[in-house]
Amino acid sequence: MEYRVEGIIRFHPTSKLKLGETLSFSSPSGVKVALNSASNDNLVVQVVLEADDPAASKEMAEIELDRISNLLSYFYDVPLERSSITGMSSVRIDAEGKQYSSWRNYGWHRYYIISCQRA
């Protein structure tokens, strides 16, 4: 199943890195990543990957988020407060063609079924 995992890289308040527009790239591990600057100049990270279950997708995304954070810190000398996964969505289509989209928010540890519609 395809998962879209969102995370955030929080810079130290004294030094930040800002992107003018979305930066998309493919990680060496094969996952697709998009980086965007948030209004507070932290970085929003979106990772699209294939995994067997939500736990595996979260773990894979955390490894990628850590890799990105380490590289940003090294190449740009920017101190980071922390980086973390904030949420995840997945799309599943059942045998009847129903499309299920779900969102899991890791900030509040809640699980929502956002929509259930016929594809």
Next chain:
Amino acid sequence: MVGIDTILSLVKELDPKSAEELRHQLEKVYPVDFEDVIYIWREAIGTESPALKYLLMYRLMEHMFINDTKALTAWVIQKEPSVQILHDRQRRNDVTVYTYLRDNIHPKAKVFPHIQIEDALPRFQGLVKQVMEEKFGLY
């Protein structure tokens, strides 16, 4: 009484050329050892205490020289010929001021070297990055 608490923030904005360079850096495959080492770099850069940051930077430097202080000293002297040299009685040889400071960062030090650490840290951080670039072929 009214107080104003302001945090000055330095924002590095990436132009399209720099963003393209970042994309290249993020897509590149690095040696496994490099990915381990830059985790310590991230920890060091994110540390506010100069003494702790210095210790982490020195740990990185030691790692790059596989704990061989003689090789580390020789490399630093080559890169910074004017570096202060001190005699280490315990090791019975000369060490750079960077090793001397590392050895004196502990609570029992008669005079904790705050000022010397803050003075040496930017130069030492530059040296650590230089040795990492050399060892991992990053230019």
